[in-house]
Amino acid sequence: MSLSEFKLINKYFKDLTAVQNDVICGIGDDAAIINIPAHKELVVSVDTLVNGVHFLPATDPYDIGFKSLAVNLSDMAAMAAQPRWATLSLTMPDNDAAWLESFSKGFKDLAQQYSVALVGGDLTHGPLTITIQILGLVATGAAIKRSGARPGDAIYVSGCLGAAALALKVLNKEIQGVSTLSASCNRHLLQPVPRIDIGNNLQGIATSAIDISDGLIADLGHILKASSVGAVIELDTVPLCKELNKVTDQDLVWQLSLCSGDDYELCFTVPSSRKDELDSKLSAVDCPISCIGVIQEGSVLRCLLADGSEYDIKAAGYRHF
């Protein structure tokens, strides 16, 4: 990192770059040095947001800063890990001070909420792109992978689905008859809440977990594939963003809630014998969870309507990659 980079980062991110107990050397050297405590494993993930691909060019830089960290924290939540340190690589067309000020505030507000320290960074010139790598800790052996789901396990999701996809469609004026949404619905798109608290409470209970970034069907599909199992979902138990009732085309409702990205809710599986224990552990967390189905033998994911008939997810525009 050059001195000018260091000055910029220190100016805009200094609240996050303070050397903590376990950060032996933070921003300002060739690399950061971190002390990893005993009996913990390191959990590592990286996510990139590209202007015009992952966010609209007109997006408030505050929201870009917030979301670029949020999607990384969401990966920590899905592993039941506690996020601790982050590096930020920011590529931007010019040193726009107002943009940086707002971006850094969004990043900081979320980072401080979860006590995440910024330990490294790279500022480069080029098309606006943000890459964040998140480092977290989990007790040895306690991380939750995608591969542990077993037949009979109950399938859960946190929060509600479809809000971010609905908000994006409305922003893009792609839904007839729906021109405005509540601030709460838009916030799901712009400032998703990483479900760290839920993830942490799943340790020792959930057999598998994933965060829903590509839509419930695709992401639950990853669990099924990694666990070599199938599943059935009861669609009337899937928690939908309530503003989806403004959408009259039912296939579109399922497209937005089951097949679209950016929900950042958790999908996880729990042995049916432990459902009460789960409810009790999560009673203090300020986010509802819903049981939406069950893991089965096989490799097929079936979606059932309220009348028991099967809904063909292809009708919602789902394509298997």
Add this chain to the structure above:
Amino acid sequence: MSLSEFKLINKYFKDLTAVQNDVICGIGDDAAIINIPAHKELVVSVDTLVNGVHFLPATDPYDIGFKSLAVNLSDMAAMAAQPRWATLSLTMPDNDAAWLESFSKGFKDLAQQYSVALVGGDLTHGPLTITIQILGLVATGAAIKRSGARPGDAIYVSGCLGAAALALKVLNKEIQGVSTLSASCNRHLLQPVPRIDIGNNLQGIATSAIDISDGLIADLGHILKASSVGAVIELDTVPLCKELNKVTDQDLVWQLSLCSGDDYELCFTVPSSRKDELDSKLSAVDCPISCIGVIQEGSVLRCLLADGSEYDIKAAGYRHF
């Protein structure tokens, strides 16, 4: 990471994604899980290369893959750390199979040489940008920072300086009378060698170290600032790329060798009483080192010519940021 991403990464990087002893969970889940051994500290750095900024658009993708990892390994070398794991965020305009094949081969050839495992990745669509985060290990307390240089310490650099900057100028046809260079000179620009072996041998001997990415004057300047010291350099002892003798303008020679980027050699300081010990430790390493000056009280960096007169580095186009 979506399944399609996973398939692409597995196809092109599978030799690097095998789960090692200390990688409990590699690519294919929401995050990787790594076991950090006792008595080690984690060393973390990130570097981004942007098309048209950090490499010419016509650059061989093999070289882009090689160099994007090399510049990160160089940061590990400067900390005296052993690189172990990397994440790769690759933003590219389209899924160009031939490009990916070649890029991944360059990345892999270097990663395998240093036993670096790829533990995470993100593939996105957008303008070509590569962000690599490198994770390494160092014995507790053994990392070398920029801040330890003391008056009287000898200043060293590895290898020779100016080759990469000269190669770039010639590629851009910006030097009159020099149209071709040796393959070895071009390799300094396209495939810099991270000085991991030298860095590791500096543990317990060097008082400070940095890798030369922005030019010797700027990077030695970082050491001086972090250590609150000054220095004097004897210019006739600075090891120059021998093809710089094709350049007739002496100010340009100093610009290329002292003030230009991309050398990726190490600059480090050693107490003068330990110079013999240093020579002995580095005798087995296949890269020369040169003593080029001495750390002094104060905060000024002076460059002396062979006749003892001072050379004003501004004449070489150096600007202090």
